[in-house]
Amino acid sequence: MHPACPEFSPADEEDIALSSEEVYPRDPTAVNVGVGPAPEPWPDDPRLDPALLAGGDHRNVLDRYRYWSVEAIVADLDTRRQPVHIAIQNWEHDFNIGSIVRTGNAFNVAGVHILGRHRWNRRGALVTDRYLHVHHHPDVASFAQFCREAQLDVIGVDNLPGSVPLETVELPLHSCLVFGSEGSGLTEELVGACSRLVSITQYGSTRSMNAGAAAAIAMYHWALSHASGQAAGGVSSPAGRTRDGADTQHSSLG
Incomplete structure (x- = not known):
């Protein structure tokens, strides 16, 4: 078990009052993804959300999780979290934070840590943070204590200076990968809390790459050595991605 530290609660959301569309928003990257209302009678399964069964499920989730409540999905993910954490400095309300969090969801990381401002830019996360811890x-000292x-x-x-090329090292199994704000990067204080620094080798003219892209590369590098369990693509329903319309198929409720 990891030591206790403050977790975000619904009260931390920037918009407290959420409409039904905001609670289960459609995936803005693919409007037609999802399934319609489930045919009755509905299975007696505590994982299923009656509101989704009645109105359809258009969330950006795997087909196996169609109609499941957020709590049920989190509980299932908790049984196979990867033992890697990610941390992001939030001094500038950086829009990249949401993108990094979404990638953290894709790799099913054990924890996401926001350093600095309590509120962070959730837009790029596309509500994937609801399935993460x-x-x-508030400061580097409390974060460093958690990691110790x-x-x-x-x-x-x-x-x-002093960083080593990421491709030349194997990251520790129990790592916390730390990313700075776009532009300013890691602060000196946070660098002092790191056991090592790694960099992503570049071959063009730009001084640095987008923080969200760098985070995805680093998480994938960790996963190449350590990721365990069946990949998400291996647990999709046999029917594949379902879509609304005349040919809509309902995902399995079993």
């Missing part, structure tokens, strides 16, 4: 740390107690190696990802 997101923690807030959880026995996590803090790995800074930035092209700073």
